[in-house]
Amino acid sequence: MPETGLHVELLYNTPEPEKACAAAARQCYSTRGASELMDALTDEEATRLIRQVVKSGHHSVLEHASFTFAAEGISRACTHQLVRHRLASYSQQSQRYVKAKDFNYIVPASVKAKGKEKQFTDFMAAAAALYAELGEAGVDKEDARFVLPNACETKIVITMNCRELLHFFEKRTCTRAQWEIRALANEMLKLCKEKAPVIFGDAGAACVSRLECREGKMSCGRWKSIKGARLVE
Numbered sequence: 001m002p003e004t005g006l007h008v009e010l011l012y013n014t015p016e017p018e019k020a021c022a023a024a025a026r027q028c029y030s031t032r033g034a035s036e037l038m039d040a041l042t043d044e045e046a047t048r049l050i051r052q053v054v055k056s057g058h059h060s061v062l063e064h065a066s067f068t069f070a071a072e073g074i075s076r077a078c079t080h081q082l083v084r085h086r087l088a089s090y091s092q093q094s095q096r097y098v099k100a101k102d103f104n105y106i107v108p109a110s111v112k113a114k115g116k117e118k119q120f121t122d123f124m125a126a127a128a129a130l131y132a133e134l135g136e137a138g139v140d141k142e143d144a145r146f147v148l149p150n151a152c153e154t155k156i157v158i159t160m161n162c163r164e165l166l167h168f169f170e171k172r173t174c175t176r177a178q179w180e181i182r183a184l185a186n187e188m189l190k191l192c193k194e195k196a197p198v199i200f201g202d203a204g205a206a207c208v209s210r211l212e213c214r215e216g217k218m219s220c221g222r223w224k225s226i227k228g229a230r231l232v233e
């Protein structure tokens with residue numbers, strides 16, 4: 001029953017995501033079809049079109065490209081927050097069908113920093129023992145899982161289109177977001193930037209992407225270090 005940590009991989013993305021979105025944008029104002037336009041689009045034109053789309057806020061064309069990620073070593077506490085983002089698709093390891101015997105778990109850094117790691121891991125061991133005992137007594141996995149903690153590791157596949165990703169990054173790379181979902185969002189953003197550097201060039205928390213922080217008194221103050229950013233109260 002070991003401790004584990006976050007691992008995120010990009011499983012798949014729309015091929016040429018920026019060209020696909022740029023062709024869709026151009027087709028809105030053209031007599032020609034998107035396929036013909038996509039063939040004729042140069043990288044420079046695609047870049048210019050995407051910059052225009054992002055700046056103008058006409059983000060619906062960014063829905064034509066999607067990214068699919070596999071996240072492992074992530075807690076149930078984190079995925080509970082993740083799946084609140086509704087404009088996405090998820091497939092998560094089932095605690096009804098997958099036996100959680102000797103489950104992996106995530107230990108928050110704060111627990112270690114406060115010297116409570118032993119109590120934490122003892123509690124995980126106790127939960128695992130009770131889970132096993134319930135199973136041996138004939139309790140179904142779907143009911144035995146009620147004793148599993150939020151720290152329990154899960155695996156989840158996530159698909160979001162680029163518009164939703166920009167929104168997700170705005171909410172979840174912000175320092176106001178909880179540390180684990182923030183780490184997940186930052187990993188996903190890094191992977192997106194490699195494949196679509198123009199779409200995601202200015203992506204991030206609102207202080208980065210919109211140059212404004214709306215967190216009021218709860219603001220971390222990061223906006224002060226970003227040129228042109230302001231606090232909106």
Ligand SMILES: Cc1cc2nc3c(=O)[nH]c(=O)nc-3n(C[C@H](O)[C@H](O)[C@H](O)COP(=O)(O)OP(=O)(O)OC[C@H]3O[C@@H](n4cnc5c(N)ncnc54)[C@H](O)[C@@H]3O)c2cc1C
Nearest residue numbers: 081084085086087088164167168171172174175176177178
């Ligand atoms: C720092 C932080 C703290 C939070 N704390 C809490 C908390 O204490 N309790 C709690 O319950 N939640 C909390 N949340 C979750 C939050 O309330 C949202 O459920 C979550 O962030 C999903 O965001 P969303 O609804 O904007 O986006 P998504 O579901 O990702 O949707 C994207 C956008 O699509 C549009 N949209 C989606 N669905 C609809 C709809 N049905 N109707 C109209 N428009 C729609 C909206 O414009 C929405 O912003 C917190 C989130 C953050 C980032």
